[in-house]
Amino acid sequence: MEYLTVALPKGKLFKPSAELLEKIGYTADGLSDKSRKLIITNEEKKVRFIITKTADVPTYVEYGAADIGVIGKDVLTESGKDVYELLDLGFGKCHLMMAVPKEQKRAKLTDYAYTRVATKFPHIAEEFFTRQGMQMEYINLGGSIELGPVVGLSESIVDIVETGTTLKENGLEEIAYIMDATARLIANRVSFKLKFARIGNMVTALSKLVGKEGQP
Ligand code: PRP
DSSP, X not given: OOOEEEEEESSTTHHHHHHHHHHTTOOOTTOOTTOSOSEEEETTTTEEEEEEOGGGHHHHHHTTSSSEEEEEHHHHHHHTOOOEEXXXXXXXXXXXXXXXXXXXXXXXXXXXXXXXXXXXXHHHHHHHHHHTTOOOEEEEOSSOTTHHHHTTSOSEEEEEESXXXXXXXXXXXXXXXXXXXXXXXXXXXXXXXHTHHHHHHHHHHHHHHHTOTTOO
């Protein structure tokens, strides 16, 4: 049997992803996001895990370097990668929104037109603002987006909110909702056909666990 390569993201989604896959028998000795070993193999099950930076998971899957992967819908949408989205895994629930400093809140959304917005989701942000008829200046950051308006780098941010703690602690307020996101199981288009039996069985087993039988 050929190996099945699974891409898992470092960070918040790693633990729930690894735990969920373990429940359907997909695991390997030493599988941990703390591991310095970036590829971990289970010879008996013929499964190989690669642990990548979160934003890179769709790239590995699109090129077939990984057959399947777990990634947030936010990062997947932003990446624009051509992969199959097989299943909503339900965990990692958050939403994308626009926030501004509470103290400098303007009367309406369009009052922010032509201002600077800090984000690591420039494509999603641009699509959102274009729909509002707003042209913006995008400042791409790699993380700690909330810092942008606090130090005057930008007037607003587009970022994910999970508990709302980061916004609150930095004096920011959500002023526009953009989209919901949860973790998704994705597959390379060719792998999905060539390894259909294994991937199909995984989707069936996972669907039962996440209570979403009958999903595409
Ligand atoms: C994410 C996001 C927010 C925070 C939201 O950051 O960018 O900063 O989590 O969570 P909360 O609403 O529960 O406070 P992450 O921890 O992934 O780090 P990063 O900003 O450095 O990417």
